[in-house]
Structures are given as structure tokens and as C-alpha cells.
Amino acid sequence: MTRRSPVPLLLVALATLAAGAALAAGAHADEAREEVPSIIAVLCAPDDRFGLRVVAELESLGFRAELLDPAAEPATRASLEASARRAGAIAAIRVVRSDRGVEVWIADRVTGKTVLREMAGGADDGGAPDRDAALALRVVELLRASLLEASLPAPPPGELPATPEIREKMRVPAPAGEPAPALRFSLALGALLSPGGLGVSASADLGLAWMPSEHVGIFALAALPLSSARLDRSHLRVDLSALLAGGGVRFATREGWLAPSVDLGLAVVSLWSSGKVVSSGFTGGDSAAVTVAPFARLGVALAMTSGLRLRADVLASVIARGVSIQIDEHDIVTWGQPILLTSAGVDFGWF
Structure with missing residues (x-):
């Protein structure tokens, strides 16, 4: 068994202490430099x-x-x-x-x-x-x-x-910009879809929002049909037009260049349908229905100026029992379980 000399270990310990002292002195010097009295x-x-x-x-x-x-x-x-x-x-x-x-x-x-x-x-x-x-x-x-x-x-x-x-x-507060308008009108193009057999229809979406406080307000909307949802097969054709109108409570922010929002409300859904069986000459029928459905809508607005913003929204709703379209007493399509409405456009603020 060999016995090691303690000298190398002592030198390592001294070097470590010296390095620590140097680092502490440097840190103290930096701290003193940062704490120069004003x-x-x-x-x-x-x-x-x-x-x-x-x-x-x-x-x-x-x-x-x-x-x-x-x-x-x-x-x-x-x-x-x-x-x-x-x-x-x-x-x-x-x-x-x-x-x-x-x-x-x-x-x-x-x-x-x-x-x-x-x-x-x-x-x-x-x-x-x-x-x-x-x-x-x-x-x-x-x-x-x-x-x-x-x-x-x-x-x-x-x-x-x-x-x-x-x-x-010397801290200078950010200059206070003009407050964002509390009353806003929106105009957008939308796509209305309800899985169940019918295709997508186009709509013109109008909206009016009033935000008297920073984060809570009320709104109204209307989705006017520009085209009908169609089911087109070799032997039959079905068209459905839907109009949504309603309102509710909006949770959002009026300030900032990016303004997300959440809408909760109730909509009246008005439907018109027509259909015919092509293979048997002509058998057609028109019908209409009106129902009420709750909805939620997520949106985001990108401010271009205080009065003009780009806006996109996604609305989701569901009709409790759905709407069935029948031809010759047979259910052809159903609509309303669920309802999806996506839109993109602009909104304008006044005051």
C-alpha cells in the first residue's frame, strides 16, 4: 500500500479558494458598479x-x-x-x-x-x-x-x-392613445354547414356590438343566406336555405391590436326547403320551419386602426331535435345537429 503526499491536495484546495475569492471580488465589483449612488x-x-x-x-x-x-x-x-x-x-x-x-x-x-x-x-x-x-x-x-x-x-x-x-x-409612461370605440358594426362573408347530407351554403353576416365596459358587452347578429345548401343526386334534388338571427353577451377586450372575444347567446333559426324527385317526372314540395337554438361563438379581431379591424369568427350551435327533410315520406337529410358558421370580414367602430 502506497501513501500519497498531502501537498498536491493542499495546492488544489488553495487554488479553489483563490478562484472563489476572485469570482466573489468580481461579483462585488460589478454589484458596486451597479449601485453607484445617483x-x-x-x-x-x-x-x-x-x-x-x-x-x-x-x-x-x-x-x-x-x-x-x-x-x-x-x-x-x-x-x-x-x-x-x-x-x-x-x-x-x-x-x-x-x-x-x-x-x-x-x-x-x-x-x-x-x-x-x-x-x-x-x-x-x-x-x-x-x-x-x-x-x-x-x-x-x-x-x-x-x-x-x-x-x-x-x-x-x-x-x-x-x-x-x-x-x-426617468420612466416615461406610454402615451395614452385614443380609447377604442365602444359601438362596432361588422360585415363579413360566412360559410354555413350542418353535417347530415346537405352541403355548405354561403351567407352575409351582419353584427352589432356594444361594449360599455372594458371586458363585457352585448351584441346582435344576423346571417342572411346568399345560397342554399344542396343535396344533388341522380334521382332527387334538395335545397335548404337558413337564416340565423340572435344576440347575447360578449366577453372581450376593447383595447390592444389583437382582441379575442367569446359570445354566448340565443338565435332564431328560420329554414326554407324545396325538393323534387327527378326520375319520376316531377314531385316536389316546399316547407318552412322556425326554431330556437343556443350558440357560442369564438372570435378574434386584428386592429388596423382604432376604427377599423379585421375579424374572424366561428359559431357553433345545435337544434335539440334537428330538422328532417322528407320526400315521399322518407327522411332524406337532417339539419341542425350541429350547426357551424365560420365568417371573416371587417368591423367598424364609431364611439
């Missing part, structure tokens, strides 16, 4: 009334401001950015008096931009506190406009990431 450095003399006014405006908006004395340091982009770094600030502001008013320098480390604006008015006129307040507010708004770029979907690359505090302050 400080705004204001470069002005301690007794500069206008600089103090800018600080007051910043603090009134919830920013944390720190005064820095620029002394005789020239107003340049490099010096302003260096001052912001020394203060650990996300941005620095400096106002320099000029013959025409004041020059405002803003170094924004979040967006990586330095802004220079000349504003009319004097911060040194010594007797216009209202003018100082208005000018200080314009300076702060200029900073806010620069920081707003950090909330864009693709913000400009900056020296520092936007802190959670800045992202919250």
Missing part, C-alpha cells in the same frame, strides 16, 4: 446663490446633489467629467456667466454626453430671485432631458449604467 455634482462657489438654487431644484425633484468648488479650474468637458468622477457622481453641472447670460455645462456619465447650452438671463444680476429660480429650473430640465435617453429601448452607451433610482425617475 449623485449630481454641482460645481459652484460655496456662496454662489445661483448654484445653491440649482441644488435646491435638484433636491426638490428627489435627486441627491453635492456642491463642488471649481476654484480657478477652467470650464471644459474634460475638467467637468473629471470632477464628476472624483465625486462619484452620475452627472455634473456647471454654470458659467457670459456677456449674453449664462453657459450651462452638463456632463452626463450615464449617456456619455456633455451638453453645452447658452441661456439668456443673468444669474449675477443680484436682484432677480424669480429669474434665478426660472433659470435654475431650466438647467435641471436640461439634465433631465439628457438622462431621459437612458430609458430608450437602445440607450446610448455611457460610462456608467443607469441606477435603478434613475431608471425609476
